[in-house]
Amino acid sequence: xxxxxxxxFLSPTFLGLPLIAIALxxxxxxxxxxxxxxxxxxxxxxxxxxxxxxxxxxxxxINTKGHSWALLLATLMVFLITLNTLGLLPYTFTPTxxxxxxxxxxxxxxxxxxxxxxxxxPTHALGHLLPEGTPTxxxxxxxxxESISLLIRPLALGVRLTANLTAGHLLIQLVSSAAFSLLLxxxxxxxxxxxxxxxxxxxxxxxxxxxxxxxxxxxxxYLQENV
Amino acid sequence: MxxxxxxxxxxxxxxxxxxxxxQEMWVGIGIMTVLYYKVSYGAASLNKxxxxxxxxxxxxxxxxxxxxxxxxxxxxxxxxxxxPKLSLIN
Numbered sequence: 001x002x003x004x005x006x007x008x009f010l011s012p013t014f015l016g017l018p019l020i021a022i023a024l025x026x027x028x029x030x031x032x033x034x035x036x037x038x039x040x041x042x043x044x045x046x047x048x049x050x051x052x053x054x055x056x057x058x059x060x061x062i063n064t065k066g067h068s069w070a071l072l073l074a075t076l077m078v079f080l081i082t083l084n085t086l087g088l089l090p091y092t093f094t095p096t097x098x099x100x101x102x103x104x105x106x107x108x109x110x111x112x113x114x115x116x117x118x119x120x121x122p123t124h125a126l127g128h129l130l131p132e133g134t135p136t137x138x139x140x141x142x143x144x145x146e147s148i149s150l151l152i153r154p155l156a157l158g159v160r161l162t163a164n165l166t167a168g169h170l171l172i173q174l175v176s177s178a179a180f181s182l183l184l185x186x187x188x189x190x191x192x193x194x195x196x197x198x199x200x201x202x203x204x205x206x207x208x209x210x211x212x213x214x215x216x217x218x219x220x221x222y223l224q225e226n227v
Numbered sequence: 228m229x230x231x232x233x234x235x236x237x238x239x240x241x242x243x244x245x246x247x248x249x250q251e252m253w254v255g256i257g258i259m260t261v262l263y264y265k266v267s268y269g270a271a272s273l274n275k276x277x278x279x280x281x282x283x284x285x286x287x288x289x290x291x292x293x294x295x296x297x298x299x300x301x302x303x304x305x306x307x308x309x310x311p312k313l314s315l316i317n
Contacts, residue, residue, distance in 0.1 A: 068248035100263070108255025115251040 005170060009097050023095050027082035051078070058220045065120070066227040069220075076105070077216045084165060084208030088201070097169060099162045106157035109219050114150070117226025128225060157218060164211045168204040175200060 012019040032044050040048070051074050058073055059066070080096060087094025095101050117125035129146040130139060179193035 068244070071244065072249070104259050104263075107259055108252050111255035111258070112249065112251035115254060119251070 005173060008093075008169060008173060009166060011098060012093050019093070020095055020098070020101075023093050024083075026086060027079050030082060031078070058216065062220060062224045063227060066223050069223055072109075073216050073220060076109075076219070077212060080161075080212035080215060081209055084212055085205065087165070087169070088204055088208060094165055094169065096161055097166045099158060102158035102161045103154070105215075106154040110154040110157065110222060113219070113222040113226045116223075120227070125226060153218075153222065157215060161211050161215055164207055168200075168207055172197065172200055172204060 012023075031047060032041075034040070034048075035044060039045075054077060055070050055074050059070055062069075083094065083096050086092055087096065114125070117128075129143050129150070131142070131146075134142050175193055175197045179190050179197060182190040182193060
């Protein structure tokens with residue numbers, strides 16, 4: 001039973017070729033490209049409005065130096081939200097349930113913010129390791145604690161996204177298996193399970209969008225600290 | 228050629244990002260590439276050039292090979308691309 005539950009997270013391959021590459025290209029195929037003319041159609045206008053509002057909201061606390069990250073943060077948000085929500089469709093594979101993918105996003109982006117901080121203003125970046133107003137006896141231990149919290153950030157970023165999506169998909173599979181197996185023998189219990197499945201699916205759609213937003217928001221906060 | 232001009236158009240737009248704005252990103256990308264290589268292929272490549280003892284040591288680098296002797300009921304980690312190897316020596 002344990003094997004069957006986790007089979008949905010195995011990276012799909014076909015004749016030895018990893019299909020995750022095709023899964024990762026899916027968001028690129030779904031969105032219209034910007035048109036060369038002045039006024040676009042409704043769908044493109046809506047897309048542009050969403051990206052513009054999101055970027056204004058994310059970049060408002062960051063100073064001008066960090067605005068070069070606007071393209072990256074917008075792309076990352078759209079990419080993650082699309083991968084997460086597409087994965088909720090039946091029989092689809094969610095690449096963001098793979099820890100390798102999420103760590104590949106988290107580590108380079110977090111490390112880039114740290115290196116930017118040390119490169120532009122090393123004193124200011126080191127100052128983040130000691131909060132203001134710390135009593136003198138606590139200084140050594142607090143520096144160690146802050147350093148550990150700094151180093152754990154990419155791990156937390158990657159694992160948060162992986163765990164949230166994996167847990168959601170696992171719950172959906174458990175409840176749907178229960179509903180399916182009880183369908184003929186105990187119809188009332190099966191209908192309750194279907195009701196629970198509906199609520200769970202709505203929750204998972206929300207979690208998919210929120211987790212993508214949280215990932216990008218935390219990255220923008222790390223950028224704000226170091227720019 | 229359409230493919231060549233498409234790449235040229237894309238590069239002319241993205242060049243300032245990849246060369247100036249995201250310089251610090253390449254460090255992390257390089258580190259992750261090396262780590263993924265070590266985890267996926269570390270033991271296999273060391274097996275060819277090093278002694279058996281060093282190869283066994285490299286098993287600690289290759290996460291995949293740690294699960295060779297694990298019973299199947301334990302379950303497979305979700306980030307494996309293929310089944311773990313069944314023997315230490317290829």
